[in-house]
Amino acid sequence: MSSLILLNFILTGLQIFVLSVIVVRLVAPMIRAKTAFLPFFLFLAMVSYLLSDLYWIVYDTLKPGTRMPIAANEIAECSVILLLSAGLNTMLRDKAVRMGEVLFAALFIGANIALWIVWSGEWLQDIVFGIPYVYFVWVLIRGLRTRGSMTPHEIKSAFVACISFVVLHVVLILVGGFAHLFIESVCFGLMFAVMAWLGLKSYQEKDIFVASTFLLWTNLVMFSSYGYSYQAAYLANTIALLLLPMSMKKEIAADALC
Amino acid sequence: MLYAENILICIAVPLAVTMLFTKGNARRMVASFLAGMLACIISAYIAGAIEALSGFGPEDTSIFLSPMIEESMKLLTILFCIYMFESSGDKTDLFAVGIGAGFATFENCCFILSSGAPQLTNVLIRGAAVGVMHIVTLVAVAKGIRFLKRYNIFSFAGIAGVFSLSVTVHGLYNLLVSKPGISSYIGYVMPMACAILLYMFTSGRNRDNERSSTKPSNGGILWQKK
Numbered sequence: 001m002s003s004l005i006l007l008n009f010i011l012t013g014l015q016i017f018v019l020s021v022i023v024v025r026l027v028a029p030m031i032r033a034k035t036a037f038l039p040f041f042l043f044l045a046m047v048s049y050l051l052s053d054l055y056w057i058v059y060d061t062l063k064p065g066t067r068m069p070i071a072a073n074e075i076a077e078c079s080v081i082l083l084l085s086a087g088l089n090t091m092l093r094d095k096a097v098r099m100g101e102v103l104f105a106a107l108f109i110g111a112n113i114a115l116w117i118v119w120s121g122e123w124l125q126d127i128v129f130g131i132p133y134v135y136f137v138w139v140l141i142r143g144l145r146t147r148g149s150m151t152p153h154e155i156k157s158a159f160v161a162c163i164s165f166v167v168l169h170v171v172l173i174l175v176g177g178f179a180h181l182f183i184e185s186v187c188f189g190l191m192f193a194v195m196a197w198l199g200l201k202s203y204q205e206k207d208i209f210v211a212s213t214f215l216l217w218t219n220l221v222m223f224s225s226y227g228y229s230y231q232a233a234y235l236a237n238t239i240a241l242l243l244l245p246m247s248m249k250k251e252i253a254a255d256a257l258c
Numbered sequence: 259m260l261y262a263e264n265i266l267i268c269i270a271v272p273l274a275v276t277m278l279f280t281k282g283n284a285r286r287m288v289a290s291f292l293a294g295m296l297a298c299i300i301s302a303y304i305a306g307a308i309e310a311l312s313g314f315g316p317e318d319t320s321i322f323l324s325p326m327i328e329e330s331m332k333l334l335t336i337l338f339c340i341y342m343f344e345s346s347g348d349k350t351d352l353f354a355v356g357i358g359a360g361f362a363t364f365e366n367c368c369f370i371l372s373s374g375a376p377q378l379t380n381v382l383i384r385g386a387a388v389g390v391m392h393i394v395t396l397v398a399v400a401k402g403i404r405f406l407k408r409y410n411i412f413s414f415a416g417i418a419g420v421f422s423l424s425v426t427v428h429g430l431y432n433l434l435v436s437k438p439g440i441s442s443y444i445g446y447v448m449p450m451a452c453a454i455l456l457y458m459f460t461s462g463r464n465r466d467n468e469r470s471s472t473k474p475s476n477g478g479i480l481w482q483k484k
Contacts, residue, residue: 027459037409038277044402044423045468051426055433060439070322072429079422086416135415 007231012057015238016186019050022245029252038208038248041087045080049241050078074129081132084212088139091187091208091251094146101145101172104159105137111166116223118173136216150201158213161194169224188229191221197211197238202240215240262368266299269367283352286343290353291330293335301331302368321436325428332357332396333421336403346407354400359394364390383446390449391431395424398456427452 023046029039055073089095113130150158154205155255168187171179198214218237226232270292277288305327309319339345339353364385375381402420406413436443 014331020362031459040405044419048419048423050427051423051430055426058430062433062441068322069318070326072325072426072433073324075326075422075429076426079419079426082415082422083419086406086413086419089413089415132415132418191300 003232004227007228008234009057011231011234011238013236015241016050016053016057018044018238018242019053022046023050023242026245031199036250037090037104038087041083041174042244042248045083045087046244048079048083049159052080070125072138076123078129078132081136084215085132085136085139087144088209092139092142092146095142101141102138104162104217105134105141108162108166109133109137111170112220112223115166115169115173116128119224133216136212140209140213144213147207147209149205149207154201160195161190164190165194165220165224173236188225190213191224192229192232194234195221199239199243202243202247206243206247206250211240211243211247214243262299263304265367266364266396267297270295283349286349286352287356290335290339290356291363293339294332294362295364296358297331297335297357298328298361298364301328302370304331317436319325321429321432325425327423327427328361328392329395329399329428332361332392332418333399333424336396336400336415340403347404350400350404351397354396355393358396358435361396362389362392365389381441387431387435387446387449390453391428394449394452394456395428398427398452399424401456401460 023043026043026046030043052073055076059068059073077196103174109130113126116126116130120126141155144155165187168183168190171183172187175183195214195217198210198217202211202214215237218233218240221233222230222237273288273292277285280288301324305319305324307314308314308323308327312323314323335357336350336353339357340350341350343353345353366389369384370381373380399420402423403417406416406420432449433447434448435442
């Protein structure tokens with residue numbers, strides 16, 4: 001077993017452990033009817049995530065080295081995105097549909113789907129399971145802007161980072177040799193810098209929209225990485241999952257004060 | 259060769275007649291049981307057609323396609339019941355149990371008629387694992403839908419999210435039992451464990467609701483109070 005596969009198994013095991021703890025700890029606030037709404041959505045989303053990890057690990061153990069014709073664990077990931085979107089959508093103060101936001105969400109995720117198709121060749125799967133991300137991104141943008149979770153300057157920076165992410169990946173497909181290596185370093189530097197910034201901001205602010213944005217970004221980085229950088233993004237993804245219930249607690253506490 | 263539609267007619271006709279002499283919840287239960295059996299045969303036809311068209315083997319169909327098709331059919335049936343009869347609360351649960359039981363019963367009937375029932379162990383596994391699985395996933399979906407309706411977030415994203423969760427549970431079960439050995443034992447235990455957990459959770463919630471006896475607030479939705 002190579003060190004990378006071993007690391008992958010360890011990190012998946014860690015994520016399963018973290019998710020199990022989160023799921024168990026969400027049961028108590030969920031049973032208490034007064035604070036049931038947000039914990040319920042988070043509970044379902046975390047159970048989906050847990051099932052996705054379990055499915056992956058069972059599949060890899062029972063059928064090693066074979067590719068899934070339809071990635072059933074992606075259905076669970078799709079479930080996470082849909083449930084989080086549905087939950088966050090109810091928390092929006094202003095649900096006005098701004099064309100610019102919808103267009104950005106569609107174009108950004110559309111470009112990502114195109115990249116996933118280039119990398120994996122699973123066009124139907126990538127399109128079907130990519131569509132919920134458009135809604136998720138729109139909900140996040142709306143929430144970040146209307147709740148003041150991010151300053152306009154930070155939102156602009158995130159917008160530039162998203163565009164750069166797509167452009168750099170497109171250029172990576174087109175160029176080879178030294179240019180490829182150089183652009184790859186820049187691209188990975190950007191992805192991980194944004195990830196670190198979002199992680200830090202989520203930890204400081206404990207805002208559910210920022211934490212969800214962090215989770216989304218770690219997912220996008222995971223989908224576009226390989227080797228050790230994938231494992232690093234996976235670890236960040238586990239941290240993002242931990243930050244979600246922490247943000248939920250703050251949200252519930254803020255409500256209880258009113 | 260198994261004539262599934264003939265088996266359906268044989269089981270459905272007496273049940274349909276009982277509906278003439280029953281009322282209220284008893285009639286609802288019988289109707290949803292019949293709907294579950296119908297959903298089962300339709301999903302079998304769809305799975306067969308997709309298997310032939312896609313070129314998937316029987317194992318791949320069982321692991322990857324069946325969970326999606328079967329859960330979709332069950333979801334469509336329960337959504338039909340919810341919209342058609344404007345059911346809410348306990349009635350939704352009743353429809354879910356009826357559809358799930360009908361689905362599982364018809365599937366078990368077809369399985370026993372095609373493979374025979376000489377070994378009690380196999381029949382027990384069939385009943386306690388797959389049979390329970392169909393009921394558990396649908397009851398979980400129904401509970402999810404009830405919750406979404408309760409908080410006025412009966413949206414497409416919410417329903418699709420709950421549905422995807424049930425597909426994953428079903429898919430994981432089919433994957434676990436696809437290979438003999440320890441994984442299959444875990445798979446056989448999984449539906450019953452899920453049923454117990456679901457029962458514990460719902461009874462815990464009911465107890466808590468009775469204790470508080472006040473109408474639950476939106477809890478955590480500060481923005482809706484303003």
